[in-house]
Amino acid sequence: MFNVFIHQFWQxxxxxxxxxxxxxxxxxxxxxxxxxxxMINFANSEIFMWGTFATVIVGRDFFDYTLTSEPVHGVKLVxxxxxxxxxxxxxxxxxxxxxxFVAYRRLRARGTNRLATLISAIGTSIALAEVMxxxxxxxxxxxxxxxxxxxxxxxxxxxxxxDNVLTIVAAGIIFVLLERFVKLSRMGxxxxxxxxxxxxxxxxxxxxxxxITATFLVGGxxxxxxxxxxxxxxxxxxFNVGFTMGLAAFTAAVLGGIGNIRGAFFGGLFLGLLxxxxxxxxxxxxxxxxxxxxxxxxxxxxxxxxxxxxxxQTRA
Amino acid sequence: MLNLRDAGASIWEKSNRFQRTxxxxxxxxxxxxxxxxxxxxxxxxxxxxxxxxxxxxxxxVLMALGLNIVVxxxxxxxxxxxxxxxxxxxxxxxxxxxxxxxxWEIMPIGIALAMFSGVLLGLPSLRVRGDYLAIVTLxxxxxxxxxxxxxTWSNGxxxxxxxxxxxxxxxxxxxxxxxxxxxxxxxxxxxxxxxMIRRLSIRRPGRAWxxxxxxxxxxxxxxxxTLKYKIWSFVLGAxxxxxxxxxxxxxxxxxxxxxxxxxxSILILCCVVFGGIGNIWGVIAGxxxxxxxxxxxxFIADARLLVFGIILVAVMNFRPDGLLPxxxxxxxxxxxAGTQK
Numbered sequence: 001m002f003n004v005f006i007h008q009f010w011q012x013x014x015x016x017x018x019x020x021x022x023x024x025x026x027x028x029x030x031x032x033x034x035x036x037x038x039m040i041n042f043a044n045s046e047i048f049m050w051g052t053f054a055t056v057i058v059g060r061d062f063f064d065y066t067l068t069s070e071p072v073h074g075v076k077l078v079x080x081x082x083x084x085x086x087x088x089x090x091x092x093x094x095x096x097x098x099x100x101f102v103a104y105r106r107l108r109a110r111g112t113n114r115l116a117t118l119i120s121a122i123g124t125s126i127a128l129a130e131v132m133x134x135x136x137x138x139x140x141x142x143x144x145x146x147x148x149x150x151x152x153x154x155x156x157x158x159x160x161x162x163d164n165v166l167t168i169v170a171a172g173i174i175f176v177l178l179e180r181f182v183k184l185s186r187m188g189x190x191x192x193x194x195x196x197x198x199x200x201x202x203x204x205x206x207x208x209x210x211x212i213t214a215t216f217l218v219g220g221x222x223x224x225x226x227x228x229x230x231x232x233x234x235x236x237x238x239f240n241v242g243f244t245m246g247l248a249a250f251t252a253a254v255l256g257g258i259g260n261i262r263g264a265f266f267g268g269l270f271l272g273l274l275x276x277x278x279x280x281x282x283x284x285x286x287x288x289x290x291x292x293x294x295x296x297x298x299x300x301x302x303x304x305x306x307x308x309x310x311x312x313q314t315r316a
Numbered sequence: 317m318l319n320l321r322d323a324g325a326s327i328w329e330k331s332n333r334f335q336r337t338x339x340x341x342x343x344x345x346x347x348x349x350x351x352x353x354x355x356x357x358x359x360x361x362x363x364x365x366x367x368x369x370x371x372x373x374x375x376x377v378l379m380a381l382g383l384n385i386v387v388x389x390x391x392x393x394x395x396x397x398x399x400x401x402x403x404x405x406x407x408x409x410x411x412x413x414x415x416x417x418x419x420w421e422i423m424p425i426g427i428a429l430a431m432f433s434g435v436l437l438g439l440p441s442l443r444v445r446g447d448y449l450a451i452v453t454l455x456x457x458x459x460x461x462x463x464x465x466x467x468t469w470s471n472g473x474x475x476x477x478x479x480x481x482x483x484x485x486x487x488x489x490x491x492x493x494x495x496x497x498x499x500x501x502x503x504x505x506x507x508x509x510x511x512m513i514r515r516l517s518i519r520r521p522g523r524a525w526x527x528x529x530x531x532x533x534x535x536x537x538x539x540x541x542t543l544k545y546k547i548w549s550f551v552l553g554a555x556x557x558x559x560x561x562x563x564x565x566x567x568x569x570x571x572x573x574x575x576x577x578x579x580x581s582i583l584i585l586c587c588v589v590f591g592g593i594g595n596i597w598g599v600i601a602g603x604x605x606x607x608x609x610x611x612x613x614x615f616i617a618d619a620r621l622l623v624f625g626i627i628l629v630a631v632m633n634f635r636p637d638g639l640l641p642x643x644x645x646x647x648x649x650x651x652x653a654g655t656q657k
Contacts, residue, residue, distance in 0.1 A: 102629060
């Protein structure tokens with residue numbers, strides 16, 4: 001049972017960290033929206049799913065790579081990857097803004113209860129997933145291998161693969177950029193002001209509707225970047241890929257203290273490692289169960305997250 | 317907008333005891349005759365009409381009534397409702413195919429197991445609220461499905477087959493090709509559930525649920541043992557789903573984990589929301605319509621979930637109280653408050 005875990009510990013750790021960075025970016029979509037609206041962005045999993053399809057479609061239909069074509073090299077590789085990344089961020093960003101517009105805006109204006117808003121978000125989420133299911137006939141869609149999965153080095157028996165390195169480095173950069181944006185930019189300040197106290201922010205001249213749209217957009221961009229890395233690493237997607245990924249990322253956000261951007265970073269890494277270790281020890285079929293269990297335990301015993309104190313103070 | 321709920325209620329209030337009995341018996345008799353209407357405009361093009369009446373229509377109504385206790389009465393959003401349905405169905409499947417117990421003997425066991433798991437889930441998770449509760453229950457529903465999927469005793473992804481039909485009632489045989497008897501059994505279960513909900517609603521639990529739904533903190537301050545009543549609503553909802561599960565397994569004769577995905581929870585929630593959260597007549601109407609329409613209109617059958625998703629969004633945005641809202645009592649309260657000023 002523990003054999004695989006002990007023998008492949010460093011390999012698991014490495015791929016767990018790469019997966020963790022994907023979770024970090026997705027959980028931003030949950031955590032930022034929660035920070036401002038105090039509501040779970042239920043459709044974030046579908047925002048992620050649409051992003052993965054954007055990546056696949058850019059590689060497959062825009063650049064005409066097929067499942068059997070040779071991996072790309074040099075300047076062209078950088079170009080293709082960059083265009084795919086931007087496309088998937090753009091699609092996810094647009095879908096996120098659409099979700100806000102359809103599911104949240106009208107209900108927020110009317111001040112109806114939280115249950116109504118939550119159900120409306122769930123409905124949007126189902127509709128987004130179903131449209132993709134009908135378009136793809138419930139079949140998984142393979143992505144062309146654009147980035148060759150070269151083994152760069154071997155450290156303590158772990159293969160350091162290029163796609164994992166790319167994920168860790170690029171996702172790290174994107175995370176820092178977004179975090180700085182929220183910390184330093186004018187819009188970022190408005191977002192933080194709105195999440196601390198909506199009414200006070202309004203009185204200070206913050207345009208709340210704009211801020212909320214911006215929050216969804218930033219969350220969507222982060223989630224879209226995660227979609228790109230997901231496709232680069234796993235090279236396949238399906239209409240229901242968002243469900244498990246979204247729940248894991250949501251768990252990461254809760255562990256990090258939902259609403260807390262830096263917390264999402266540690267929560268994401270923690271969950272990536274936990275999931276990889278759990279599937280090595282218990283078998284991949286129990287992977288989802290372990291994530292759910294951690295989520296439930298986290299909500300019961302540390303509802304403010306492992307690192308949630310800072311956020312709790314700002315909220316009070 | 318016309319409030320059908322109020323219109324119906326005013327007719328009910330104006331009639332005397334005899335008329336009320338007449339209305340109730342007449343309605344029940346009409347509904348009980350439904351299986352004979354197979355060759356009319358109600359006929360379904362794809363599936364057999366008699367089977368459609370049992371599942372999805374009857375089962376949806378039954379489960380929506382059960383979920384309504386949780387979501388509608390006490391305002392707890394439960395996204396893992398399918399778990400209790402699955403537990404009932406698997407109880408029937410495993411006991412029915414491996415022992416000599418029949419459906420009616422397994423029914424109480426299935427209900428008891430579903431209620432017990434309702435307590436198990438409720439005790440820890442009902443301490444969290446709102447969105448978090450939705451996520452925890454969703455996680456619970458998935459865990460139950462994954463356990464059935466990954467365990468050997470439940471025969472994993474292959475599911476359980478060889479589940480027996482219920483034994484004869486009053487010399488009438490349960491048959492797959494003619495499901496009238498199944499429909500009548502579901503109808504009796506629905507009536508029992510309605511009776512239970514109406515009894516509870518006007519007594520202490522009903523008042524406690526109403527208080528919890530409106531303001532949990534205030535309810536607690538007023539001395540309502542909120543956790544106890546929240547668990548009760550969970551357990552009663554679970555019992556209804558468990559009973560529905562037992563009958564479902566006994567009707568389909570084969571069950572597999574993929575029948576109990578999150579989608580079922582969402583569909584049932586959709587029925588409750590579409591009809592009018594909290595109002596049993598609305599819930600019944602909503603579940604009957606949403607269960608029946610996909611089989612009546614061919615286009616919806618393929619895009620069933622898409623249509624349901626759009627319905628959820630549209631209803632929440634434009635008619636958040638559903639088809640038949642529970643307005644009456646609240647409206648009366650507001651009017652009373654208005655005259656006192």
